[in-house]
Amino acid sequence: MDILHIVGQQRLEGTVSISGSKQSAIPCLAAALLTDQTVVLEGVPEIGDVATMIEILETLGAVVTRQGDMVTIDPSRVESMPLTGAETRKLRGSIYLMSVLAARFKQGVVGLPGGYAIGPRPIDLHIKALERLGVSVRNEQGVHYMRVDRLVGNRIYLDLPSFGATISALLVAVFAEGTTVIENAAYDPEVIDVSTMLTNMGASVKGAGTDEIRIKGVSQLSGCRHTLIPDRMEAGTFLTMGAALGRVTVDNVIPLHLESVIQKLERYGALIEATDDSVTATFQEAKPVDIRVFHYGGFPSDLQPVISAALLQAKGASIVVDKLYPQRFRHVQELRRLNARITHEDASIIIRGGETLLGTEIEAPDPRGGAALVLAGLLASGETTLHHAEVLDQSYERFDQKLKELGALVWRETI
Structure with a gap:
């Protein structure tokens, strides 16, 4: 203590x-796993929540190196390993790995995300968004099992303009066939930041920063260099x-x-x-x-x-x-x-x-x-x-x- x-x-x-934004760093680190090419993030704060996210990426097989505020992620050897350990329970942002594993590997196992006790933060909006895109999610005693036959674009209406649910939907929609429209989306600056990174990787994202985001799915993403806000x-x-x-x-x-x-x-x-x-x-x-x-x-x-x-x-x-x-x-x-x-x-x-x-x-x-x-x-x-x-x-x-x-x-x- x-x-x-x-x-x-x-x-x-x-x-x-x-320093660079924590609220951008966590989803951007997760998004780096959507490709098998090297991703470089600049302006990454050296804080505990970021360190926890990096540990989770390394558990999945990513090679992560840090030089000052620059973090380099090599995701070429990442596999869809079950994430049910203490790390996911420490970090609310670990929920983004549900989207990433479903999008890239069409399957995944992720324990209930944690975070600080500041009030109800249900993940039902996240799960509903994923299900609209073709992700089957089964919850067994707080562990979520995901399976995907085919990702297909769809209209997603969020009951609340949830930042986390907007990001979760974005991370899957980039690989969904056709067009996805997220309505009542969060328009936080960090949503724009994550969308900018995804665009730099080859995704087609329009409308970030408004309450309606349109994503046209692509078959693959490439590496990129991105500086956090x-x-x-x-x-x-x-x-x-x-x-x-x-x-x-x-x-x-x-x-x-x-x-x-x-x-x-x-x-x-x-x-x-x-x-x-x-x-x-x-x-x-x-x-x-x-x-x-x-x-x-x-x-x-x-x-x-x-x-x-x-x-x-x-x-x-x-x-x-x-x-x-x-x-x-x-x-x-x-x-x-x-x-x-x-x-x-x-x-x-x-x-x-x-x-x-x-x-x-x-x-x-x-x-x-x-x-x-x-x-x-x-x-x-x-x-x-x-x-x-x-x-x-x-x-x-x-x-x-x-x-x-x-x-x-x-x-x-x-x-």
Whole structure:
């Protein structure tokens, strides 16, 4: 277990270079197995979830090498091995291997994907999408057995604009005969990123970034070189810290991807300045803000815990609603240990800010909740010790070091 020590009431100031997107890296690594030729991904963050995905690829027979942020995948010896081990249970993104194995090998065995307990994340949308394309899926005690006689394009309507289900459908549709239309598709930037990679490999994908994606199936894909987009969740985390604690610039970002976050931080009272590839957030005042989480275009669920921590210093009441992932409030009980006044009911919390936060011992429930607790510790007086700080490494690259470069007085110990 790692413990992160945080000395509170320190001003943050400086520039953070944002890593490549975790949400793109996981499906792009999976997509690399759709060919037998070498794939090179650049901008791949060195985080725990990516390491787990690479382990799974290696289990299937891929040869994976890393040089800095460049990952090279040789999938020529990949076989459809059963994936029922601990790795798939640790990573939600392992679900994409269902699509990849079905598309390339016409069969596969994949255990129920894992991830953090942030609320119901059923995979029924994924399975329904695969079945519409000709994949037979049988579930036996949490293990999914897939068989394909023939992949045929079809119309797929998603009941929700699910990012994961959209990606799962894409990864199979590229090999389905004829044309596939995904309706009510997610239009997150990472969907565009994965679609761009698939197009570079020879797929025909049109409409990514809208709610209707059309895929014309091909018989094979080739290798490619692809650079991931920046991680908007990491960028939003550090922007929120700047808005609450000083002046922070996030570099290597696409400001358009951060628009919903920027607007809330401006209402919070921060000064926001943007260039073509950077955004700066400067603390001016802290005002209450209501947050309602929604799919892309709305405020992201991943950043709900972080902005909740920032709202602790805004005098008055703020309401935060997250019906997408209603259990993503496990950080709340830890914030209360710091003297935060928060009422939690169902999928919402009411934050009564302006109370003096007092450093104490707290525990990180997951990466985003952990980042929120770090921010709260920086706002608090005295020293805060964050237990299980290693969970931060699942989603954030060099999180402690980047904080130190901004002037935070933090250090980690392993016990």
